Amino acid sequence: MLKIAKYIILDIIRSKVIIAYTLLLMAISLTIFMTDADVTKGLVSITTVMMIIVPLVSIVYATTYYFNATEFTELLVSQPISRQTILLGKFIGISSAIMSAFFVGICIPVLIFAFSVTGLTLMASGALLTLSFVSLAFLTCTLTRDKAKGIGLALMIWFYCSIIFDGLVLLFLFCFSDYPLEKVMIFLTALNPIDLARILILLQLDISALMGYTGALYQQFFGSGQGIVFSLIMQLVWIVTPLLIALRIFKKKDL
Amino acid sequence: MEKIIEIRGLKKKFGRLEVLKGIDCSFEIGNIVSILGPNASGKTTLIKTILGMVIPDCGEILFSGKQVVNTFAYKKHIGYMPQIGHYPDNMKIGQLFEMIMDIRQEKTALDTDLLKAYHLENMFHKTMHTLSGGTLQKVSAALAFMFNPDVLILDEPTAGLDPIAAEYLKEKILDERSKGKLILITSHIMSEADEISDKVMYLFEGQIKFYKSLQDLKEETGELKLGKVLTKILSC
Amino acid sequence: MRWIFFKLYIFLLLPVSVLAKTIIVAPKTTISSLKAAIKIANSGDTIIVKKGIYVSENTLINKELTILGENAPVLDARFHEEVVTITASHVKFDGFIIQNSKTGSMRDYAGIRLNNVAYVIISNNILRNNFFGIYLSDSKHIQVLHNHLTGSNNQENSGNGIHLWKCKYIFIKGNYVTRHRDGIYFEFAKKSLIEDNFSEKNIRYGMHFMFSDDDIYRHNTFKNNGSGVSVMYTRRIKMLNNLFIENWGSSIYGLLLKEISDSQIEGNRFIRNTTGVYMEGSDRINITNNNFQSNGWGIRVLASCDKNTFTQNNFKGNSFDVTTNGTLKHNYFNNNYWDKYEGYDLNKDGIGDIPYRPISLYAQIIEKIPQSVMLMRSFIVNLLDKVERAIPSVTPESVKDEKPRMKPWKR
Numbered sequence: 001m002l003k004i005a006k007y008i009i010l011d012i013i014r015s016k017v018i019i020a021y022t023l024l025l026m027a028i029s030l031t032i033f034m035t036d037a038d039v040t041k042g043l044v045s046i047t048t049v050m051m052i053i054v055p056l057v058s059i060v061y062a063t064t065y066y067f068n069a070t071e072f073t074e075l076l077v078s079q080p081i082s083r084q085t086i087l088l089g090k091f092i093g094i095s096s097a098i099m100s101a102f103f104v105g106i107c108i109p110v111l112i113f114a115f116s117v118t119g120l121t122l123m124a125s126g127a128l129l130t131l132s133f134v135s136l137a138f139l140t141c142t143l144t145r146d147k148a149k150g151i152g153l154a155l156m157i158w159f160y161c162s163i164i165f166d167g168l169v170l171l172f173l174f175c176f177s178d179y180p181l182e183k184v185m186i187f188l189t190a191l192n193p194i195d196l197a198r199i200l201i202l203l204q205l206d207i208s209a210l211m212g213y214t215g216a217l218y219q220q221f222f223g224s225g226q227g228i229v230f231s232l233i234m235q236l237v238w239i240v241t242p243l244l245i246a247l248r249i250f251k252k253k254d255l
Numbered sequence: 256m257e258k259i260i261e262i263r264g265l266k267k268k269f270g271r272l273e274v275l276k277g278i279d280c281s282f283e284i285g286n287i288v289s290i291l292g293p294n295a296s297g298k299t300t301l302i303k304t305i306l307g308m309v310i311p312d313c314g315e316i317l318f319s320g321k322q323v324v325n326t327f328a329y330k331k332h333i334g335y336m337p338q339i340g341h342y343p344d345n346m347k348i349g350q351l352f353e354m355i356m357d358i359r360q361e362k363t364a365l366d367t368d369l370l371k372a373y374h375l376e377n378m379f380h381k382t383m384h385t386l387s388g389g390t391l392q393k394v395s396a397a398l399a400f401m402f403n404p405d406v407l408i409l410d411e412p413t414a415g416l417d418p419i420a421a422e423y424l425k426e427k428i429l430d431e432r433s434k435g436k437l438i439l440i441t442s443h444i445m446s447e448a449d450e451i452s453d454k455v456m457y458l459f460e461g462q463i464k465f466y467k468s469l470q471d472l473k474e475e476t477g478e479l480k481l482g483k484v485l486t487k488i489l490s491c
Numbered sequence: 492m493r494w495i496f497f498k499l500y501i502f503l504l505l506p507v508s509v510l511a512k513t514i515i516v517a518p519k520t521t522i523s524s525l526k527a528a529i530k531i532a533n534s535g536d537t538i539i540v541k542k543g544i545y546v547s548e549n550t551l552i553n554k555e556l557t558i559l560g561e562n563a564p565v566l567d568a569r570f571h572e573e574v575v576t577i578t579a580s581h582v583k584f585d586g587f588i589i590q591n592s593k594t595g596s597m598r599d600y601a602g603i604r605l606n607n608v609a610y611v612i613i614s615n616n617i618l619r620n621n622f623f624g625i626y627l628s629d630s631k632h633i634q635v636l637h638n639h640l641t642g643s644n645n646q647e648n649s650g651n652g653i654h655l656w657k658c659k660y661i662f663i664k665g666n667y668v669t670r671h672r673d674g675i676y677f678e679f680a681k682k683s684l685i686e687d688n689f690s691e692k693n694i695r696y697g698m699h700f701m702f703s704d705d706d707i708y709r710h711n712t713f714k715n716n717g718s719g720v721s722v723m724y725t726r727r728i729k730m731l732n733n734l735f736i737e738n739w740g741s742s743i744y745g746l747l748l749k750e751i752s753d754s755q756i757e758g759n760r761f762i763r764n765t766t767g768v769y770m771e772g773s774d775r776i777n778i779t780n781n782n783f784q785s786n787g788w789g790i791r792v793l794a795s796c797d798k799n800t801f802t803q804n805n806f807k808g809n810s811f812d813v814t815t816n817g818t819l820k821h822n823y824f825n826n827n828y829w830d831k832y833e834g835y836d837l838n839k840d841g842i843g844d845i846p847y848r849p850i851s852l853y854a855q856i857i858e859k860i861p862q863s864v865m866l867m868r869s870f871i872v873n874l875l876d877k878v879e880r881a882i883p884s885v886t887p888e889s890v891k892d893e894k895p896r897m898k899p900w901k902r
Contacts, residue, residue, distance in 0.1 A: 037899075038899075041830050044808075047868065051869075170863065173866075185862050198869060201868070202868060205868070207739075207763075208764060209765065209811065209864070209867070211741070212740070212741050212743070212765040212788070213864060
C-alpha cells in the first residue's frame with residue numbers, strides 16, 4: 001500500500017498542477033500576511049479563500065488524476081496485489097501529495113506569521129477538508145466510468161457543498177424560524193464537510209459571539225469543547241465513509 | 256500436457272450487452288495460443304477476466320487447479336503486456352521498474368533480455384510523458400517478461416513496435432515457449448499468428464467458434480495460410 | 492489636581508494627639524480581644540492586634556482609633572454576626588483578615604460596616620467568605636485601599652464586595668474583588684473615584700452603578716464577570732482607560748448602559764466579550780479612543796439611544812462591529828478604524844473615500860433568526876453581506892462612518 005503511495009507521491013509532486021496549486025496557495029497566504037498588519041484579520045481572509053479553493057482543487061485534481069491513471073490501475077491490478085491495497089495506496093498517495101501542497105502553501109506561512117491556536121485550527125480544518133474531498137473524489141471516480149462525467153460530478157459536489165447547501169439551509173431557516181431548530185441545525189451542519197471545517201474555525205474566531213447564545217444545546221455545543229469533538233468526528237466520518245463505499249465499488253468494478 | 260489455466264462456464268454482461276456467453280476451455284503449458292476474433296467478440300474481456308480486471312458474472316477460472324476469481328496471489332505467475340501502455344506522466348521508467356519489483360518482491364533472477372535489447376536501461380531517467388508510443392510498448396513488454404512468469408498474456412503485442420523490435424519480441428516469445436511456458440496472444444495480424452502459434456482460438460459474439468491446433472486447422476482445410484484457413488471455415 | 496487636594500485634605504485632618512497611647516492585643520494575655528481593647532481605649536489611641544485568631548461578633552468601633560493588624564490577625568464572626576462595624580469617623584483599620592460573616596435575607600451582614608462616618612481608611616485587609624465585604628452607608632470621604640475580597644460564590648445568597656449606599660467623595664483604589672454578587676456596588680454614591688481595581692468572576696457585575704452621578708472610574712480591570720460593568724439610571728460618569736475582558740455568555744456584556752446620559756467612555760479596551768458595550772435608553776454619550784477587539788458584538792445600540800457619538804475607536808476582529816434592533820437615528824459614527832472596511836483611499840489622506848456601514852446584513856439576519864449563527868463566515872453569508880454593502884436595502888441607512896480610517900489608531 002505504502003509502496004504504491006510512495007510512487008504516486010513521487011509522480012504527483014512533479015506535476016505542474018500541484019506545483020501551481022502550491023504556488024497559488026502560497027501567493028495568497030503571503031500576500032494576505034504581507035499586506036495586513038493584523039494577524040487575526042489575515043487568518044480570517046485565508047479561511048475565506050481556503051474554504052473555496054481547497055475543496056475545489058482537492059476533488060477536481062484527485063478525480064482527474066484517478067482517471068488519467070486508469071491504464072496504470074489496470075497494470076497494477078494485473079500484479080499480485082489486492083484491489084484494496086491498490087485503492088488505499090492511491091488514496092494515501094494522492095491525498096498526501098495534495099496535503100503537502102497545502103502544507104507548503106498555507107501551513108508554513110501560517111506557522112511563520114500567525115502561530116496561534118486559531119492558526120493551528122485553520123491548518124487542521126484545511127487538512128481534514130483536503131482529505132474529505134479527496135475521499136469524495138474517489139467515490140466520484142468509482143461511481144462514474146468516464147472522465148468527463150467524473151469531473152462533472154466532482155464539480156457538482158463541490159458547488160453543492162460550498163454554495164448551494166448553505167443557501168438551502170438559510171432558506172430553510174427563513175421558512176421555519178419560529179420552530180426550535182438547534183438540533184436540526186447541528187444535524188444539518190454534519191451533512192457538509194465544508195460547514196464542519198468552518199465550525200471548527202468559528203469556535204476559535206467567534207467564540208465570544210457564539211457564547212452569546214441562549215439555547216442550552218448551543219451553549220453546550222459551543223462552550224464545552226463538544227462542538228470541536230463533534231466536528232472532528234463528523235469530519236472523520238466524511239473521510240472514511242466515501243472511501244469505504246468507493247472501496248466496496250472498486251472491489252467489484254470491471255476495469 | 257499440464258493444464259495451467261482452466262475456464263468453466265464463464266459468462267459476463269456489461270449492462271444488457273452479453274460479452275461472454277459461456278466459455279469453456281483450458282490452456283496447457285509449452286504452448287503459444289492466439290486468440291482471434293472480430294472486434295467486440297470478447298477477446299479483451301476474456302483476457303481481462305483471466306487477469307482479474309473484469310469480474311465474471313458466473314463461471315470458474317482455475318489456475319494450477321485452484322479457483323482464482325476474486326483472489327490475487329496467482330497473478331505472480333502471470334506477466335501481462337497491455338495493448339496501450341499508459342503510465343503516470345511524471346514517473347520515470349526506472350521508477351516504474353523499481354515499483355513493480357517492489358510490489359512483486361520476487362527472489363528469482365530477473366529476465367532482463369528485453370530491457371537490454373531495447374536499450375531501456377539508458378532511458379531510466381526519462382519520464383513517461385516524454386516517451387513515444389513504441390517506447391511505451393517496449394517498456395510494457397520488458398515488464399511482462401521480467402519476472403519469468405509461467406504464463407504470459409500479451410494484448411496486441413507487436414502493434415506500434417518497429418519491425419526490428421517486433422521481430423525480437425517474436426523470438427523472445429518462441430524462446431519462452433521452449434522453456435515450457437504458456438503464452439496467450441491476442442492479435443489482428445494473421446501472418447504473425449500464423450508464424451508462431453501452436454493453437455488458435457477463434458471467438459465470435461462471446462462464444463468459442465473453434466479452438467484447435469494450427470496444424471489440425473491447416474490439415475482440415477487444406478490451406479497453408481491461417482488467413483485463408485479462417486475465411487474458409489467462417490464462410491461455410 | 493482636585494484629587495490630590497482631596498487626599499491632602501484628608502491627611503491634614505487626621506487626629507494627631509501627643510497624648511495617644513498604644514494598646515496591644517494578643518491571644519492569651521489580659522487584652523485578648525479587640526472588643527476589650529476598644530473598651531479601654533480613648534479617641535486618638537492606636538490598637539495593635541498581634542497575629543492570632545480572634546472571635547469577633549460585631550465588634551463595634553465607636554471611637555476615633557487607629558487599629559492595625561500585625562501579621563494578618565484573623566477576625567472571625569463564625570457566621571453568627573457581622574465582623575466589624577465602624578461608627579466613628581477618623582478611624583484607620585488596616586491589615587486584618589476578616590472572615591465568615593453571617594448570611595441572610597433579613598439584613599445585609601457585612602465583613603466591615605461603616606455607618607454615617609467620615610474620613611475613615613480601610614486598607615490592606617483580606618476579606619473572605621463574608622456575605623457583604625465592605626459596606627459603606629451615609630458616609631463621606633472614605634478611602635478603601637488595597638483590600639482583597641473573596642465572596643462565597645453562592646448563587647442565591649451572595650452580597651456585594653464593596654457596597655456603597657448614599658455616599659459621597661469615596662476613594663476606592665487597588666482592591667481585588669471576586670466571587671461576590673457585584674464586585675463593587677454604587678447606589679446613590681456620588682462624586683467618587685474608583686481606580687486600579689481588579690474585579691473578576693463575580694456572579695452579577697464586576698461593578699454596578701445605580702442612581703450614582705458624577706463618578707469617575709479608571710484603569711480598572713473587569714474580567715469574566717456576569718457582566719463587566721453596569722451603569723444604570725445615572726448621569727455624568729467618566730469611564731476611562733479600563734479593561735473589559737472575557738465577560739462571556741448570553742446577555743453578558745463588557746459594559747452595560749441603561750438610562751444613562753452625558754457620560755464619557757474613553758481609552759478603554761474591550762477584549763473578547765460577548766458584547767463589548769450594550770446601550771439602552773442612553774443619551775449624549777461620547778465614546779472615543781476605545782479599542783474593541785475580538786468581541787462577539789462590538790457595540791449593541793438599541794433604537795432607544797439618542798445623540799451618542801462614536802469616534803476614533805478601533806474595531807478589530809469582532810464577529811459583528813455594531814448591531815441594533817431597529818432604525819438608529821441621531822447616533823454619529825466618525826473617524827473610526829474598522830478592520831472589515833474594504834474601501835480605498837485614492838488621495839492618501841488616511842481616510843477611506845467611501846463611507847463604511849458597520850451594521851452588516853447578516854447581523855440583521857441573526858437578529859431575527861438566531862439559529863443562523865451556524866452559517867457565520869460561510870460563502871453565502873459573505874456574498875449576501877457584500878451585495879448589501881454595495882446596494883444597501885435592509886441595513887439602516889443612517890448608520891455609517893463617513894470618514895473611516897485606513898489604519899488603526901495607535902494607542
